[in-house]
Amino acid sequence: MLEEFHDIRFPPDISLGARGGPERKTQIVVRANGRETRNQQWADSRRRYNAAKGVRSVNDLYTVIDFFEERRGRMHAFRWKDWADFKSCPPGNDITAQDQVLGVGDGVQKEFQLVKTYGATFQPYTRKILLPADTAPVVVAVGGAPAAGFVLDETSGLITFASAPPVGEQVTAGFEFDVPARFDTDMLELTLNAHVQGSVTNIPVVEVLL
Structure with a gap:
């Protein structure tokens, strides 16, 4: 920063x-x-x-x-x-751990960047989220199951897991953020x-x- x-x-x-x-x-x-x-x-x-x-x-x-x-x-x-635009979902909705896809586990990678993707059909735009907000907790899921063993850097938006997510398991998150x-x-x-x-x-x- x-x-x-x-x-x-x-x-x-x-x-x-x-x-x-x-x-x-x-x-x-x-x-x-x-x-x-x-x-x-x-x-x-x-x-x-x-x-x-x-x-x-x-x-x-x-x-x-x-x-x-x-x-x-x-x-x-x-x-x-x-x-x-301050949530991982539309501003009138409640955040969930399945809002945004951060990546897919390969059994080795432990770090995943918070991102928000706009659009889905033609040319989706993925925006890096650097400043998760303290107005709501960041919720994370691995393979659809709630994840707890991670550390969040609040001034870079980087999530670090204690153990790498398993191969093929999708890592998702929900959050509020600042610009x-x-x-x-x-x-x-x-x-x-x-x-x-x-x-x-x-x-x-x-x-x-x-």
Whole structure:
């Protein structure tokens, strides 16, 4: 984990009002005959958010200032809860140990990375999960049976079993997770509307690819 990362979560009651989501970078070249050539320049998506809508009071305003100053603006990354996508399953469902496939045992491998896969038919995208959240336990199964003999690294998402899962046994997991992110500005534009009301024009936050 980078030294510039602070293992602390942006206030989740403020991020609840944020706007944003995944971003990709695709180069599109339109040829003379009107047909397109498309080239995906990023292997992984990168999420962007704006937390300004989550500020509802002057105390929220101060909370953001306090958090921003300690992070030194864009300098230090932090944990961010994406309320639209923070579980190994849809956000309205309960997590289960069968939510995500991490790999298949070969009798030797003991380490498995937490991942989340999007799509299933054409070209599924597998996202590495680096920051499992402490808001729910990580549940793991081997061959469909609950697993207990493992250690979880909470700042890399790496699961290490005491004994390697047997050959052919699928390793699955369920979890909540945070996004490694940072502010994408070194200046906050603040407005104090009244003694109990405040607002921020823009609080851009961007995912950090570690």
